[in-house]
Amino acid sequence: MSVQTETRTLPSKRVERRAARARRIREPRTDRIFLFCVYLLLAVFFVIVLAPLLYIVASSFSSPEAVSAGRVLFWPVDFSLRGYHAVFENPQIVQGYLNSLFYTVVGTIVSVTMTIAIAYPMSRRTLVGRNVVMTAILFTMLFTGGLIPTYLVVQSVGLLDTRWALIIPQAIGVWQVIIARTYFRTAIxxxxxxxxxxxxxxxxxxxxxxxxxxxxxxxxxxxxxxAIMQWNSYFDALIYLKNPDLFPLQLVLRNILILNTTGGGAVDASVVIQRQQLADLLKYSLIVVASVPVLVIYPFVARYFTKGILIGAVKG
Amino acid sequence: MATLTTVRPPAGETPVRRRRRRERPGVQGLRRSLRRHWTLYLLMVVPLVWFVIFKYIPMSNAVLAFKSFNVIKGIWGSPWVGWQNFDLFFHNPVFWTLVKNTFILSVYTVAASFPIAIILALALNEVRNGVFKRSVQLVTYAPYFISTVVVVSMTILVLSPRLGIVNEGLGFFGVPSIDFLGNPEYFRHIYVWSDVWQTTGYSAVIYLAALSGIDPALHESAKLDGASRLQRIRHVDLPGIMPTAVIILVLAVGNIMAIGFEKAFLLQNPLNLSQSEIIATYVYKTGLLNADFSGATAIGLFNSVINLALLLMVNAIAKRITGNGLWS
Known part of the structure; x- marks a missing residue:
């Protein structure tokens, strides 16, 4: 092809285009229609997933009045950062954020250490007894004691209402052990x-x-x-924690977003309306603030994440 | 001495013999292995103790289901009551509602998300690699990383009768605003479709991997034989991802009664309880809110056993039909 272009003396645009078309494998007409439908379908997927996210982000950057009037669609109206100010002025949320950072960092370190400590020996072929141990570990995937029996154990070891209640009982994931073991076995x-x-x-x-x-x-x-599991979980905090100072962000979120509990008594009507508007706006900003850490790192790690899923899926 | 046993075998030796030489079963082998790898065994101690405390002791604690729990006497000191806790649950008027709600919610979730994930994967696979494909993947995959609390909050905000964008849209067409979450008949659709929204991109990844493993020669020869794109999907791609799809379906069906507590609990409110109360949320309420430990354990155990039975059954069926199971 490159020889052709070099030897050609007077390249007319039309000839070139026709040649390019001829070089390409012509797809049948039905296939081209089909492909068009595929693109259309993917575009629909794209829009459906993106629209709610855009709506939330756009609302979070709008003014309380615009949000309450329902004027926001997919672009901020009366751009303002008041929602974010409200988020960072709320002591509950800040405390929850710091708590979640702690749980995520410490929890991840503990979990990874424990996972390697069990998965590596399991990967060594000369270690007698590893099959028995592995079966015992895998069995916990199939059958569990249930909520109350686990709760009683956490209670009896004295973890109830302490920070460790969110770190220790969920420290090891069997799925992660499988991933680590498979990797050790195949890569070393x-x-x-x-x-x-x-x-x-x-x-x-x-x-x-x-x-x-x-x-x-x-x-x-x-x-x-x-880390993502720890950052996103709320259930353990819901059952094991009573002290609000220990609540992770997700539980604070649940209280504010879903149960609608924001502090402060009513003063007079206009203040109440303003406060209500700000409380509405705060929800949007809060959702953004809570999801940003995860969504920012996600595009960089998505590929590795996929690989991880697949390593685990190779041999269960 | 340890090095003596690990001298590499001569080059001519077959791998089979090598492996057999290494694996020494029996007490003698264990003793030798312990002596040789004592540090590794030591390393395993903490995680193993963890598994015993947080996985196996709860399993033994499940005997609580057959006892009447007494805080002072503890689990093992409490008196046996036989099947009484189960009897109470089976004769409870909410029993069938709970089972029905749990079952329908799960089946609906699987029925909706399983084919949609496959469709997304097949569609992505048809498209050339490029910015478009990458952005679709990136965006559809993203919600998987958002927490359940946030997804439920978003759902509530979007569907809210006062400010929600959906009701704004309906209002534009003159439809009066609907309180989606206050109405039990919408609960299942909200639950399932928000789930589809969140997990389809993630689930598609697994199928995409399976699709990329299909031999391109199959596509080439199909193309030469004049197969259209649709025919190639049907006769090359679908059979190619079948083993993966079967495993995913087995896992999904096997977990039907284990549908998660987290989301249903968050979407619940007193108005939609008639459809949104599932076994998991009921266990939480009886056990932790009403402090009926034995009763809640019995319900939980009933659920676990049903679930295990379902998983084994579905796996056996899948193995017989397709030759692919979880433990093939």
């Missing part, structure tokens, strides 16, 4: 273990200085899964 060749042993490298040192550096991509995926 047996020959490497043997070579290290010949050089007098113990199992722990091998894990620390060879396996973990090699498994960094997988560890990142597992850590992200734990």
């Amino acid at each position: 060749p047996d020959e490497l273990v043997e070579a290290a042993q010949l050089d007098g490298c113990g199992d722990l040192r091998f894990l620390w200085s060879v396996v973990i550096p090699l498994a960094k991509p997988m560890i990142a995926v597992v850590a992200l899964m734990y």
Whole structure:
């Protein structure tokens, strides 16, 4: 093709276009219609998913009056940041945000450490007894004691109404153990273990200085899964915590967004209306503030996340 | 001494023999393995203790279902009452409502989200790689990362009778505003379609991976034989993702009675309770709000057992029909 263009002396636009069309494999007419429908369908998916998100974001940047009057659609009306001011002036929300950061960071560290500690030995073929242990671990996926029996255990070990209640009882995810184990098994060749042993490298040192550096991509995926789970969960806080100072952001969100509990007594009618309008606006801003950390990192990690799902799916 | 046992076998040895040499079953093998890998066993101790405390002790605590719980005497000291807790639940007038609500909600969710995810994956697979495809994927995948609380709040805001954009839209066409969440008949649709909104992009990823694993030669030869795009989807793509689809369906159907507490609980309000009360939310209410520990445990156990039975049954059926199961 490149030879052709070089040797051609007088390239007329029309000839070139016709040649390009001829070079392409012509698809039948029905196929082109079909493809058009496919694009249309995808566009519909795109719009349906994006529209509510856009609506929320646009509302969050509008003025309280515009939101209450229902004038906002997919673009901010009377641009204002008052919703965000209200969010960051609310001590409950700020406290919840800080709590959630704590739970997410500490919880992820604990979870990843525990997951590696169980998954790595499970991946070593020379470890006798690993099949029994793995079966016992997998069984917990099929059958659980249930809400109350678990609650009683958490109560009896004294975790109730402490920060650790959100970290310890959910520390290990069986799914993540499967992902980690599969990765260790496939990405770390047996020959490497043997070579290290010949050089007098113990199992722990091998894990620390060879396996973990090699498994960094997988560890990142597992850590992200734990972090997102921790950031997004509210159920454990709902059942294990009574003290509002310990509430994670999601539980604060639930109280404000769904139960409609915002503090402050009524003074007079106009103040009440203003407060109501601001409370409405605050919800939109709050949704944005709560989801931003996750949605900002998401585009960068989506690919790895997908890989993680697939590693786990290869062998259950 | 440890190094002696790990000397690499001569090159001519087959992998099969190598593996057999390594795996030494029995007490002697365990002792040797313990001596050799004691650090690894030590490493496992903390997670294993965790599994015992937070997974296996709750399982044994489930005997509570057959007892009348007494706070002072504890779980094991409380008196046995046999099947009384189950009897109470089965004869409770809400029993059938709970089972029905749980079942319908799950089946509806699976029925809606399973085919839609496949359709999205097939559609994405037809389109050339480019900005369009990537943006559709990025956007449809995103809601999966949003928390349940936020998704439910968004649903409530969007559907709100006072400010919600949906009612604004209906008002534009002269339809009076509808209180979607206050009306039990809308509850299931709201639950299911907000779920579809949130998870379709994520579920499609798994099918996309399966689709990319299909041998391109199959498509090429189908094209040469004059198959249209639709025919290729039907005869090449669909059979190609069948094993994946079966596993996902088995898992979904097996978990039908285990439908999550989180979302139903958040979408609940006193007005829509007749459709939104499911087993999981009822267990929470009886157990933790009304402090009937034994009763709630019995209901939970009943649910777990049904669920396990369903999973095993569906898996067996799937294995017989297609040869693909969870433990193939």
